[in-house]
Amino acid sequence: MKKQSVVRGAAAxxxxxxxxxxxxxxxLFVLWFAMTDRNGSFTxxxxxxxxxxxxxxxxxxxxxxxxxxxxxxxxxxxxxxxxRASARARNILLVLLMxxxxxxLLIRTYSLMALLDNGGLVSSFLVRxxxxxxxxxxxxxxxxxxxxxxxxxxxxxxxxxxxTKLDVRYxxxxxxxxxxxxRTMFKVIVPLTVPGIISGVTMVFVPSISTFYISQKLGGGSxxxxxxxxxxxxxNAVTYHTGAAISLVMMILILISLAxxxxxxxxxxxxxx
Amino acid sequence: xxILSKTYMxxxxxxxxxxxxxxxxFSFNRSGSLSHFAGFSGKWYGExxxxxxxxxxxxxxxxxxxxxxxxxxxxxxxxxxxxDRAKRKWMARAMESVSNIPMMNPDIVTGVSMMLLFVGVAxxxxxxxxxxxxxxxxxxTTFNLPYVILSVLPKFRQMDKSLTEAAxxxxxPPVKTFFRVELPYLVPGIVSGLMMSFTLSLDDFVxxxxxxxxxxxxxxxxxxNQTAHEVKFSMYALCTLMIFVILGLLIAVNLAGSMGERRxxxxxxxx
Amino acid sequence: xxxxxxxxxxxSAMAAVFCLSLASCGxxxxxxxxxGKQETLYVxxxxxxxxxxxxxxxxxxxxxxxxxxxxxxxxxxxxYSTFSSNEDMYAKVSSGAAIYDVLIPSDYMIQRxxxxxxxxxxxxxxxxNYRYISDDFKGENxxxxxxxxxxxxxxxxxxxxxxxYNSAIVEEDEEAIGSWKxxxxxxxxxxxxxLQFNNSRDxxxxxxxxLGYDVNEATxxxxxxxxxxxxxxxxxxxGYVMDEIFNKMKSGSAAIAAYYxxxxxxxxxxxxxxxxxxxKEGTNSYVDAMCVPSNAYSxxxxxxxxxxxxxxxxxxxxxxxxxxxxxxxxxxxxxxxxYLEELAEYRAVMEEVHEDAMEILYGDMASGVPSSxxxxxxxxxxxxxxxxxxxxxxxxxxxxxxxxxxxxxxAALIALAVYHIVRRRRWAKLYD
Numbered sequence: 010m011k012k013q014s015v016v017r018g019a020a021a022x023x024x025x026x027x028x029x030x031x032x033x034x035x036x037l038f039v040l041w042f043a044m045t046d047r048n049g050s051f052t053x054x055x056x057x058x059x060x061x062x063x064x065x066x067x068x069x070x071x072x073x074x075x076x077x078x079x080x081x082x083x084x085x086x087x088x089x090x091x092x093r094a095s096a097r098a099r100n101i102l103l104v105l106l107m108x109x110x111x112x113x114l115l116i117r118t119y120s121l122m123a124l125l126d127n128g129g130l131v132s133s134f135l136v137r138x139x140x141x142x143x144x145x146x147x148x149x150x151x152x153x154x155x156x157x158x159x160x161x162x163x164x165x166x167x168x169x170x171x172x173t174k175l176d177v178r179y180x181x182x183x184x185x186x187x188x189x190x191x192r193t194m195f196k197v198i199v200p201l202t203v204p205g206i207i208s209g210v211t212m213v214f215v216p217s218i219s220t221f222y223i224s225q226k227l228g229g230g231s232x233x234x235x236x237x238x239x240x241x242x243x244x245n246a247v248t249y250h251t252g253a254a255i256s257l258v259m260m261i262l263i264l265i266s267l268a269x270x271x272x273x274x275x276x277x278x279x280x281x282x
Numbered sequence: 283x284x285i286l287s288k289t290y291m292x293x294x295x296x297x298x299x300x301x302x303x304x305x306x307x308f309s310f311n312r313s314g315s316l317s318h319f320a321g322f323s324g325k326w327y328g329e330x331x332x333x334x335x336x337x338x339x340x341x342x343x344x345x346x347x348x349x350x351x352x353x354x355x356x357x358x359x360x361x362x363x364x365x366d367r368a369k370r371k372w373m374a375r376a377m378e379s380v381s382n383i384p385m386m387n388p389d390i391v392t393g394v395s396m397m398l399l400f401v402g403v404a405x406x407x408x409x410x411x412x413x414x415x416x417x418x419x420x421x422x423t424t425f426n427l428p429y430v431i432l433s434v435l436p437k438f439r440q441m442d443k444s445l446t447e448a449a450x451x452x453x454x455p456p457v458k459t460f461f462r463v464e465l466p467y468l469v470p471g472i473v474s475g476l477m478m479s480f481t482l483s484l485d486d487f488v489x490x491x492x493x494x495x496x497x498x499x500x501x502x503x504x505x506x507n508q509t510a511h512e513v514k515f516s517m518y519a520l521c522t523l524m525i526f527v528i529l530g531l532l533i534a535v536n537l538a539g540s541m542g543e544r545r546x547x548x549x550x551x552x553x
Numbered sequence: 554x555x556x557x558x559x560x561x562x563x564x565s566a567m568a569a570v571f572c573l574s575l576a577s578c579g580x581x582x583x584x585x586x587x588x589g590k591q592e593t594l595y596v597x598x599x600x601x602x603x604x605x606x607x608x609x610x611x612x613x614x615x616x617x618x619x620x621x622x623x624x625x626x627x628x629x630x631x632x633y634s635t636f637s638s639n640e641d642m643y644a645k646v647s648s649g650a651a652i653y654d655v656l657i658p659s660d661y662m663i664q665r666x667x668x669x670x671x672x673x674x675x676x677x678x679x680x681x682n683y684r685y686i687s688d689d690f691k692g693e694n695x696x697x698x699x700x701x702x703x704x705x706x707x708x709x710x711x712x713x714x715x716x717x718y719n720s721a722i723v724e725e726d727e728e729a730i731g732s733w734k735x736x737x738x739x740x741x742x743x744x745x746x747x748l749q750f751n752n753s754r755d756x757x758x759x760x761x762x763x764l765g766y767d768v769n770e771a772t773x774x775x776x777x778x779x780x781x782x783x784x785x786x787x788x789x790x791x792g793y794v795m796d797e798i799f800n801k802m803k804s805g806s807a808a809i810a811a812y813y814x815x816x817x818x819x820x821x822x823x824x825x826x827x828x829x830x831x832x833k834e835g836t837n838s839y840v841d842a843m844c845v846p847s848n849a850y851s852x853x854x855x856x857x858x859x860x861x862x863x864x865x866x867x868x869x870x871x872x873x874x875x876x877x878x879x880x881x882x883x884x885x886x887x888x889x890x891x892y893l894e895e896l897a898e899y900r901a902v903m904e905e906v907h908e909d910a911m912e913i914l915y916g917d918m919a920s921g922v923p924s925s926x927x928x929x930x931x932x933x934x935x936x937x938x939x940x941x942x943x944x945x946x947x948x949x950x951x952x953x954x955x956x957x958x959x960x961x962x963x964a965a966l967i968a969l970a971v972y973h974i975v976r977r978r979r980w981a982k983l984y985d
Contacts, residue, residue, distance in 0.1 A: 021364020021377070024357050024427070028380050031424045035395030036383070038402045065947050071959040078962045087294050090287040100540060104532050105295055111528045112302065115487055115505045116521045119513075120301035123316045127746065127791070128805040130304060133317055144745030146806070147791040149951045161298065219388030222487075226509070229792020230751055233946045236390050241946070243394060243492060246939055247644045253398060260391045267386060314823070317804060401648060413650055495651045496595070496634030510637055511600035512799035514607070 039260075042253035055254035062238060062255065069234040072149065073217035076156035077164075080213045081206065083157070084164035088205075089198075091165070092172035099173075106169070110162045115222060121158055122226045125151060147229035155223040156213075163212040171205030172198070207270050215263055235259050302525060309518035330516040330523075339504035343484055346415075346500060350422035351479035357423070358430025359472055363460070365431070366438035378431075385428040393492035396421045400493065413495040421493045422486065426479030433478060437471035438464075591628045594854050597642060597653040599841065600635040600796045601816070602710075604874035611870040617861050629854065637795035638752035647671070652848055654855040657709050660697040660840045661754070664929035667698065667705050673847045674703035679856050682863035683707065685889075687882035690840065696926060697840070706842035707859050710877035712814045712914065713831060713838045713924055714755070721826040722746065722808040733763035733832045735809055737786050744789045748801060748810035751793035753942035754927055755837070756783060759811050762835050769928045773937060780941045784948055793946075802827060814913055815877030818906050822876075829913065835923035840880070865892035869899040876906060878914040 046052045091102045109117060124130055125145040136142055145151045179201065183193045199206075221236035230237075235255065242252025308316050312323035330336055361381065368374040384392050400417050441464065449459045487502035494503055501524075508517045596614070606612025614631040621629040636642040639662040645651050647669075658666070666672050677683065688694070690708040698705055716735055723743065729735040736747055736759065750756040760779035761768045771779070791807050799816070801807040803823045817829045843862060845855045861867060865886055872879040886892050903910040930938065 020360045021368070024361030024364065024381075025377070027357055027424070028377070028427070031396070031399070031420055032380055032383050035392075035399040038398040039391070039395045041402070042398055061943070062947060064949070068949065068951060071951075071955055074962050075955065075958050083294065086287075086290060090291050093287065100536060102291070104536055105299075108525075108529055108532055109298055109302070111481065111485070111532065112525055113485055113487065113502055113505065113521075115502055115509065116305070116524070117301065119505075119509050120305040120521070124301045124304055126316075126801070126804070126806040129317055144791065147745060149955055158298070158301075161294075215386075215388050219390045221390070222506075229790070230794065230946075231787060231790065231792055232949050232951070236388075238947070239390055239394060240491075243397065243644075245638075245641050245644055247648050248939075249398065249401070249648070252394065256391050256394050260387060263388060264386065315804065397650075401650065404649065496597075496632060497651075499634075507635070509797070511635065511796035 036260075039253045039257055042250050043257045046250060055250045056258070058251060059254055059258060062235075065233055065235055065238055066258075068232065069218050069236075072153055072232075072234065073156065073214050076153050076160070076217050077210055077214045079153070079157050080161050080164040081210065084161055084209065085168060085206070088165045088168035088172055091169050092175075103169075106162050106165055110166070114159055117159055118155055118223055118226050121155060122146065125154075125227070146227060147231050149228075149232060151227040152224050152232055152234075155227040156217040156220065159220075159223065160213040160216055163216075164209040167208040167212065168202055168205040171202040175201050211267060211270060214266075218263070219259065305518050306522045306525065309515070309522040311515075314515045326515045326519040327523075329514070330519045333514075333516055335499075336501075336504060336516070336520055339499050339501045342498055343501040346418055346422060346498075347480050347483040350419050350426055350483045351476055353419070353423045354426035354430050354479045355472060355476045358427050358475060359434050359468065361427070362431050362434040362438050363464075365435060378435075381428045381431050383428075384425045385432075389425075389486075389488035390492075392425060393421070393489040396424070396489065397492040413493055415498045417493045417495075418490060418498055418500070421489050422483045425486070425489060426482055429478045429482065430472075430475035433475040434468060434471040437468045441467055589628055591630055592851060592854060593630045593632050594655070594851065594858055595651075595653040595849075596631055596633045596655045596657075596858065597646070597651075598633065598635055598655075598657040600637055601799065601819075602635070602657070602841075602875055602877075603633070604871045610874050611867075613862070613867055613871055616867065617858060620861060621857070625857075631858075639754065640752050646846060649848075652850060653846060654849040654851055655843055655858055656846055657841055657843050659927070660842070661927040661929050663706050663842055663844055664697040666844075666846075668929060671847055672705045672844050673849070673852060674705055675707070675845060675859070676853075676856055677704055680707065680860050680863070682860050682865075685863055685865050685868070685881050685886060687880055687885075690880045697842075697928070706844040707863060708840050708842045708880035709862065710815065710872070710875065711838070711840040711880055712878050714758070714811055714836050715814050715817065715829050715831045716809065716811050717802060717817045717820065717827055717829050718810075719802065719805060719808040719824075719826050720828045722805065731830050731833050733759060733834050736811060737763055737782060739785055739789065741789055743808055745791050746808035747786075747790045748798055748807045749783075749786065749790045749793050750811065751795050753938050755811075756793070756945075757938060757941070758837050758927065760786075762832065762837070765834060768837065768925060769930070776934075776937060776941060780945060783945050787945070787948065788950065813877070815875055818876035818903075818910055818913070821907050831922040831924075833922055835925065838924040838926055840926075866895045869895045873899050873902040876903070876910070876914075883915075 043055055044051055044053070046054060091099065091106070094102060126132070127142070127144055127146065132143055132145070145154075175198065179197050180193055183197045188196065218234070219236045219239075220234065221240045224230070224232050224234045224237050228234075239252050239255050239259070242248045242255065304316070308319065309326055310322050310324065311319055312325070313320035361377065365374045365377050368377070396417070397413075400413060404412065445463055446459055449463045450456065454462065485502065486500075487506060490500055490503055491506065494500070499507070501520075505517065505520070508514065594617075604610050604613045606615060614633050617631055618629055621627045636645065639658050642656065642658055643662060643666075646653065646656065646666075663672070686708060690711070693700065695704075695706075716733070718730070718735065723730070723735075727735070729738055729741075735741075736749070741747070750759065757776070757779050758768050760782045761771055761775070764775070764778060764782065766775045766779070791801075794801065794810075798807070798810050798812055799820060802810055802820050805824070805826075814829070814831075817827065821827045821829075843859045845852050845859075849855055862871070863881075865881060868879055868881055869892070872881075883896065886896055900911070903914075907913070
């Protein structure tokens with residue numbers, strides 16, 4: 010028995026070493042860089058200087074909140090419709106939904122930009138219809154649209170999965186007990202798919218708040234989201250310490266909101282049962 | 283109601299696909315324009331295959347994906363084994379939560395933290411930083427690990443422990459038991475973990491953006507670099523090819539899945 | 554079954570990788586027969602700034618590899634990568650995130666890097682093609698070098714910044730043509746059609762020139778005034794871009810942008826609605842030069858590369874591709890007589906691109922407006938510039954609608970949370 014547990018201990022040890030070296034240590038380095046200055050002495054200056062980025066934080070949270078909400082509003086009915094389709098159609102719809110998730114985000118964002126550009130297909134079509142010339146690129150709407158377009162499948166997929174797992178007998182029982190369609194929707198289906206909604210929301214919110222490619226291309230660099238700011242500190246100016254401080258704060262914010270959401274989903278299931 | 287839901291789905295999928303379809307269509311455009319179509323031509327594809335940089339990037343991407351997904355699968359399977367059998371429960375829980383960190387963190391934080399690690403270590407050693415192939419392999423293996431663990435660990439948990447115990451009681455050494463008894467049961471989980479990390483690694487841009495050097499540029503980095511400068515139209519050809527390869531893979535996987543199901547059903551019916 | 558097919562797919566992907574890598578190894582081995590170990594030369598240059606063999610032009614890097622193979626018997630591979638601004642380049646090089654053998658930054662950045670000891674003096678004995686470089690770029694005329702008897706850089710191209718506009722979109726009688734005002738007028742008709750530089754020095758440069766301040770000696774108050782101007786401009790610009798400008802100006806997605814004169818010519822080649830002027834208030838003139846960082850892997854090979862780039866046939870091929878002004882001494886080459894053919898060809902190419910091409914690059918049009926070079930700023934000013942740039946980037950006036958929407962969502966979330974808690978309490982009571 011002794012020998013066995015030694016083998017078992019040894020089995021996990023490469024992973025333990027690996028995760029200490031490449032998961033834990035990097036985070037400590039972020040902390041270290043955020044807490045030191047150029048000369049390596051301890052300081053709170055980096056964190057204090059973040060107040061000048063408060064607008065960036067507010068704007069990023071705002072944009073990603075709106076994008077997440079719209080994704081939910083569009084995606085929930087879509088997942089519902091998909092789950093009601095015939096088994097055959099469902100397979101095709103699933104492939105259609107997954108395909109964009111597998112195509113590089115860079116390609117999808119860039120192609121959306123090409124489509125929306127002044128003089129691109131959409132705007133020339135609108136001009137031909139007699140509309141005034143519109144500028145999409147470089148507006149907040151374009152950034153939010155980019156987030157919705159890029160991350161919508163990530164909202165739909167988990168909701169769809171939890172809908173297909175949903176026991177149809179609950180819905181039938183509700184109908185038998187005289188619940189109309191809309192009431193069934195909100196009293197039975199929505200509460201039962203809360204876990205799907207939660208994971209959909211996380212899967213849209215987290216990449217939205219940390220994106221930089223979308224705001225670079227669709228926002229024309231005029232909207233500086235948290236991701237842009239971090240990217241600039243590391244790739245354009247050599248201010249690693251500020252960049253590390255911003256990353257640290259963003260990480261903590263996201264972990265807190267994930268924890269809150271998990272609390273929500275714990276309660277979600279026992280509402281009906 | 284039926285019609286309403288069908289129109290809704292059609293509309294959303296149309297919007298979702300419009301930009302992609304435009305890219306595919308205009309990759310065959312004779313002129314270098316994205317707004318008016320001057321007739322079909324395959325010249326951008328010819329241009330693409332003459333572009334050594336794109337081909338090197340493709341090769342790099344594939345090498346990186348294979349190496350890092352294999353490494354992550356081996357490490358991750360061992361880790362799942364360790365987590366499943368850990369004597370102390372807190373140990374297992376700690377290991378699991380650590381492995382979840384790269385999955386919960388935004389990619390940009392993972393990328394930045396990796397870069398700081400490499401740069402910081404180089405500073406401490408008073409050496410020039412060494413971003414390149416190795417840092418890319420390390421980073422990709424690290425972000426693939428949780429996905430492997432996530433797909434292998436449930437298999438360990440579902441596994442009938444008495445089989446292992448029987449083998450051990452019959453005098454089979456633990457290592458042999460693992461390969462003879464446990465591994466065959468885990469294969470589906472391992473394969474899906476491998477597939478997952480392979481595609482994730484092929485697709486990753488953000489983390490690579492921070493830990494790469496021009497020595498070793500993958501396909502997403504090549505595309506990023508293209509879109510940051512003057513976009514050559516051969517890039518649209520490249521995107522089109524990538525889309526079709528992915529579509530082909532998805533359809534193959536799906537067909538295989540439904541064929542397998544049907545065969546199983548037939549077997550069950552036969553019995 | 555499905556898993557088996559999956560694994561077959563995966564295996565075939567892996568097989569493909571190994572075939573690919575084997576094939577490429579084989580190819581390399583085939584093209585360079587037994588010439589000792591391969592050396593790699595890392596070159597870091599601006600984007601769109603070299604003749605790369607596109608559309609049947611000369612591929613300069615390949616030519617260098619060929620030159621090394623055939624004339625020096627060395628097996629050299631050029632690893633070429635690009636940056637989009639001096640600041641990006643500096644970030645990569647100074648953090649040590651990557652090491653290069655040849656860098657091609659602009660004047661003020663070279664000055665800064667020499668001052669920080671990041672560049673090494675060149676061995677001028679191997680630079681036999683240096684004699685083709687015009688005297689305007691030698692000795693005391695090299696304003697960005699410390700004049701300590703060493704040469705740190707060899708000019709690559711030079712030029713000036715001007716304003717490009719699309720004459721199909723911008724009205725012909727627009728009074729602001731000829732002035733920076735075209736880019737800064739808050740009452741402009743071209744809101745959303747204007748592009749600004751995405752690097753701090755050039756963006757602030759445009760504002761300082763418009764305000765009539767000295768780009769090197771401006772006081773802090775003047776820098777702040779420039780920031781206010783740029784903040785106002787943020788309302789009317791479509792975006793902050795560097796080389797993305799090519800696609801945007803060519804396709805008509807944007808109508809007004811400040812950029813480098815040589816790039817105007819390459820855009821004009823694809824869209825002849827584009828027009829160009831040097832702003833009358835004054836503008837920036839620059840020299841981009843090749844230099845070798847002090848931590849280069851192989852400085853000796855780097856010097857060979859730099860010398861090769863100065864060989865007139867290569868330099869002309871490069872200039873005929875990028876359309877930038879070459880620092881070669883055209884008169885000397887004419888009297889020297891060795892490269893007459895290439896010179897004539899270069900002139901012909903330029904005439905074909907734009908009837909005034911030589912005029913714009915070398916002639917009166919360029920000398921007609923006041924111009925000045927950027928010099929390295931003091932540390933204090935550099936920090937200020939960096940801070941102001943951050944301030945400009947962070948500043949954004951988003952519509953009130955966004956805030957309202959955001960507020961509604963937050964309110965809904967809070968209401969949901971409260972509802973959830975209240976309901977849970979009620980259920981809990983019922984169960985008790």
